Amino acid sequence: MSPFNTSSKRNKTSPQSILLRLAGIVVGVTILVFGIRALVKTHAEVIIPLYPSVVDTATLSRRALSAKVNELQGTLDSYNARLTAVSLLENENSSLKTELNRDPHSRGTLAHVLTVPNRSFYDTFVIDAGSVEGIREGQQVYAFDAVALGTVASVVEHSAVVRLFSAAGNETSGTAVDSDVAVTLIGRGAGEYEVRMPRDVHFEIGSTIALQSVYPAVLAQVEKIMTDPRDPFQRLLAKVPVNLTALKWVVVR
Secondary structure: OOHHHHHHHHHOOOHHHHHHHHHHHHHHHHHHHHHHHHHHHHOHHHHHHHOOOOOOHHHOOHHHHHHHHHHHHHHHHHHHHHHHHHHHHHHHHHHHHHHOOOOOOOOOEEEEEEEOHHHOOOOEEEEOOOHHHOOOOOOEEEEOOOEEEEEEEEEOOOOEEEEEOOOOOOEEEEEEOOOOOEEEEEEEEOOEEEEEEEOOOOOOOOOEEEEOOOOOOEEEEEEEEEOOOOOOEEEEEEEOOOOHHHOOEEEEO
16 A cells, blocks of 8 residues: 555544534634623623614613613603793793783883894894883883893883993993992993902902992993003903893883
8 A cells, every 4th residue: 555545544534523623613602602791791881882783782781771770760850850940930930920010010111122232233222111111211121130231211102222231431330249349330332341440459250240229230240350560450341141142021110
């Protein structure tokens, strides 16, 4: 027999060895799959946010599912709380309109803003109440019945023009709430003011300046303080604490 034939027979693999190898591969793959599933279950809280489309919900651990349910319940509770707050505000708004109706016995006249300041000339806006509703020139106008905006400049039967205290160049007397110091606010337009005070008078960002009136009302809040070592005075930039472009209702009294 040729030596080449002997070598060929020795290199042949028996069917039993092939089956053993296949069985080993199957067992190894099975162990790997179960190991990956166990790893996913153990670290589901970390893996799911990173690969939400890869991890099947069936692999979620009970703890992860419970956490998700609690999170959704918390979101639902927050929405319910907001709905309750909206309902409360609607009732409050209804009560406010009842209290401030166009009645001579009310604390003031509630008026709707027809044109907001950024769509009117010279820092003015128009309201839908006039002489028929008891509006008179010189009356003061308030936002939320707490923030002084300006005075009635002109009146017709069913509308009136309101001029803002912050109109450019207009001077308004006020009082610093924290120190009771009298200040003069100079209008810069669009709800902004400038105040010049000696540097030794203390002010802070956020300080409130109130209107000097029998009705306590906020005029502005300090937003910026500018000083110069060469100037004995400090400049305060203040602004009305309401969004004038979103103004809908005002109280006139």
